Amino acid sequence: MQTAAYLILNTGDILEGKFLHQQVVIEGEVVFNTSMMGYQEVMTDPSYEGQLVTMTYPLIGNYGCNDDVKESEVFGAKALIIQTPNHQPDHPTSTSTLKTLAEKTSVPIIYDIDTRHLTKIIRTHSNVFGKISSDPTDKVTMAHIDPDLVKKVSVKKSISIPAKDNKDVHLAVIDFGQKKSIVDVLNQAGAHITVCPYNTTKEMLDQLDVDGVVFSNGPGDPADCLPLIPTVKKIADHYPSFGICLGHQLLALSYGMSTKKLAYGHRGGNHAVKSIETGKVYMTSQNHGYVVCEDSVTDDFSVLFINVNDQSIEGLKHKSKPITSVQFHPEAHPGPTDTMHLIYDFVRDVTKKEVYSHA
Incomplete structure (x- = not known):
């Protein structure tokens, strides 16, 4: 049984989903990406450091993952927020699943999130920060971007x-x-x-x-x-x-x-x-x-x-x-x-x- 994951926002909103692979408590700026592909690049792109990234496309992991497209060895998104993960990717270059990549990069992924609703929240409010936790009563303490x-x-x-x-x-x-x-x-x-x-x-x-x-x-x-x-x-x-x-x-x-x-x-x-x-x-x-x-x-x-x-x-x-x-x-x-x-x-x-x- 998957552990419930809660995305708690500084706007007062709380969205419920599930952890894909491991339970974590993590905070960051919440942003959205409208690409239909590129989830692996997002997870490994240093420009996303410090951010909880929402993928607006509802199906993530369709074509799997491979080492050739990673943007760095370590750094990237602080977490990935998605609607539906694909556990059986179909692509000739795929060597692993999204879940396996998350385990390798230690980037937490939560799914079953209403990403359309979340994107509307981000578009409505400036400076959205959030916390991912298994406890819905947790509070967001982060209020600014790390200057370093x-x-x-x-x-x-x-x-x-x-x-x-x-x-x-x-x-x-x-x-x-x-x-x-x-x-x-x-x-x-x-x-x-x-x-x-x-x-x-x-x-x-x-x-x-x-x-x-x-x-x-x-x-x-x-x-x-x-x-x-x-x-x-x-x-x-x-x-x-x-x-x-x-x-x-x-x-x-x-x-x-x-x-x-x-x-x-x-x-x-x-x-x-x-x-x-x-x-x-x-x-x-x-x-x-x-x-x-x-x-x-x-x-x-x-x-x-x-x-x-x-x-x-x-x-x-x-x-x-x-x-x-x-x-x-x-x-x-x-x-x-x-x-x-x-x-x-x-x-x-x-x-x-x-x-x-x-x-």
Whole structure:
């Protein structure tokens, strides 16, 4: 018999479900993801550190799990909240079930939750925090996001990944919580990669003799990273730079812009963004709760992309320096591959040692 699991929210709501594999007591920010697939990537994506993630698609585990798609070895969602688990997945690459993955990663999963109702609660209230417990009388004590999430998920020392061919380009990925798939796509595009800790300085990059820098995605509030901003600015002033998600926000902060919290964030693989330069609309994968404030964009930057649904900023480009950033995830793992060319363009243009531009 499965143990009853209760999701207790700071809104006063209590939702009842069951523990999939082990009974836990755990707290975190409650968010939702609208992707129809990608549960394994969510469970292992460092950007979800500290969060209890609700999958809005009702059937989770359909195609099983395999080690090839995990985004990190340890870090990811604090818990997964689903409606119906599949215990008999059907896919040629599947090597284990969702329950087995949960046991391996120690990510607790609760199911039989009315995820449609929960999503409506999250959309109605800002800053929803919750506790998973077997005791419905437990109280939520968490009221803010851990300010040290980036420090927690970043690598502790640099990791070198040689290029797959003979292209002469060396990129540093500053790890604020990078997904393995970002590094994989950069590597596939021909770059030698060095993944560096979040607090790497320009002087350290000089010693590594890199040609360009990618500021990675990561968890939490970009304002909690304000001590890093002078270093980000110094690096971007000297190296061709590309920012993704949190990296995009930190680049914006370093050049005098500001950020704000969205009501309930953008998380899923079906977010439409529009290119300001061409008018073309791309479908993108996204995972963030904060955005760059529209009225804070400085004269040195152009807006590259906007979100079709709420017109929030989805990309920036410096007018004279080789600095570009996007709020979405161009590596598209999981999600649509519409914007993956941005990563290949960056590697190509750094290889040419030219100031790049994206259509």
